[in-house]
Ligand SMILES: Nc1ncnc2c1ncn2[C@@H]1O[C@H](COP(=O)(O)OP(=O)(O)OP(=O)(O)O)[C@@H](O)[C@H]1O
């Protein structure tokens with residue numbers, strides 16, 4: 249299986265002026281195509297930070313290696329692209345290969361659910377086929393397509409966010425605690441449907457979650473996370489690694 | 492390029508989705524711009540009507556000889572030929588120019604001064620035509636109201652003289668062809684042809700006037716000389732030169748030179764004051780518009796970050812607030828213009844007549860509106876670009892974390 253993400257010694261630091269802060273270190277991670285990964289860890293351990301870097305919307309401070317090879321795409325040295333500030337190239341990759349579900353949904357309030365879902369397809373000039381209808385039906389939001397997101401329930405909003413992240417058939421789906429705001433039963437239902445879609449579409453899923461219950465049920469590979477205070481306890485360092 | 496239509500569509504959707512907020516921005520813009528337009532309209536209207544008044548009102552261009560002199564036709568013609576003279580016509584002796592008028596609609600007989608006129612007389616510029624021959628006259632407003640006549644009426648005019656020891660009176664019918672504007676003179680004056688004025692003088696001097704079959708001495712009075720004249724410079728700037736030219740000939744003359752310079756300096760000072768107010772207003776306007784648009788971009792950071800997340804380029808993202816700023820600028824300007832036009836109407840058609848102003852007190856030219864639009868859009872775009880660049884520069888992940 250091809251390696252989609254290959255990260256070595258990627259560091260992102262969040263340090264305030266007085267030297268107190270947080271550091272995320274990824275010594276070595278490889279993620280293969282169609283692998284399903286769970287980022288598990290306590291709150292504040294850097295799951296969102298890592299996902300943002302994997303989604304190419306946050307620049308790492310250091311990276312020995314940060315390669316992305318999406319299925320059906322070119323090999324890209326992301327570390328170099330950030331260093332050279334190639335923003336439009338990064339947005340190009342993002343647009344084509346990545347779908348990202350935010351913790352808060354992130355739907356545009358002024359577009360209907362359907363327009364929100366269509367947006368990534370429009371940007372890629374994909375044809376208007378039936379895929380949005382069928383995707384919405386699978387996710388159970390086909391009756392909400394013509395509403396504005398503000399009128400949806402939290403669960404429907406999250407499902408719409410999944411639909412938007414999947415509508416352009418990306419090969420990578422990133423989800424940052426997509427079910428955090430939902431009750432456990434709804435959360436499980438949604439994740440079960442999403443997992444089904446993902447398996448059907450052969451998508452690489454990386455999701456952050458601190459809810460262990462999901463992890464067992466959905467057979468995700470969990471990245472090991474450990475944290476310790478460094479620099480006399482002024483910096484809180486968190487490491488994610490394979491295994 | 493492909494993202495441009497999408498950005499236009501999205502920015503408009505967001506703008507209309509947030510119509511309350513957009514409405515507030517439009518109102519805020521219009522409420523600063525409209526008073527500025529009104530202020531500028533007043534300045535423009537008042538100053539230009541002052542200048543207009545100064546140029547148009549012949550009183551400001553009249554040059555009056557002091558006392559009486561001796562001016563023959565050749566002298567008058569020489570002045571008439573000058574480029575800086577718009578109009579000159581001789582006057583006869585005051586006594587010889589007095590005529591008695593009687594109308595059917597008024598019991599009183601009005602003793603009136605006659606003034607010669609001719610085509611090109613600036614005092615009668617608004618009249619359809621000037622009196623000709625021996626049967627027509629134009630009455631001043633005062634004369635017309637005392638006689639209770641209107642244009643088109645016929646009145647009886649008579650002249651009296653002491654001739655060979657007898658008192659004689661001749662009558663002739665005169666048609667009132669028009670009534671002069673009230674602004675021309677407040678006195679009772681009859682404007683007649685120079686021929687009629689000369690006929691009157693001949694009659695009073697005891698000479699015959701064959702054209703009107705008035706008898707008298709047939710001896711020729713020699714070369715006719717006039718004691719005075721009525722002269723108007725072509726523009727207010729010619730007045731001083733003409734006065735000097737006359738004085739060089741030994742003719743003492745008076746004109747409203749002091750008044751002209753006063754009005755000119757009032758114009759200058761008023762302009763300065765208005766410009767200061769307008770500049771202060773423009774700066775305040777720029778800041779208020781800039782601040783509100785800047786704040787709007789800040790408010791939109793999360794949504795702009797979402798657009799970047801789904802793959803819009805940073806350069807296109809800047810367009811989003813810029814386009815919205817343009818909508819605000821355009822609609823705010825439109826509203827301000829409408830408010831201004833309503834005020835203009837009130838000022839010109841309600842206020843001005845009650846102040847007895849003839850000209851419009853407040854008005855702007857099309858180009859002024861275009862200037863306002865250009866200024867508004869420029870400021871709006873500038874402020875939005877500054878805000879938009881800031882939104883585009885921050886990493887999308889930071890924008891998404893907000894809330
Ligand atoms: N922009 C930022 N500036 C400074 N510190 C930040 C910033 N973003 C995140 N942090 C810090 O980095 C650490 C990791 O944050 P992150 O959001 O990645 O945690 P998380 O694992 O997603 O937590 P949660 O499970 O609560 O969502 C936190 O301590 C947070 O305070």
Ligand SMILES: [Mg+2]
Pocket residue numbers: 295296297351424425
């Ligand atoms: Mg998080």
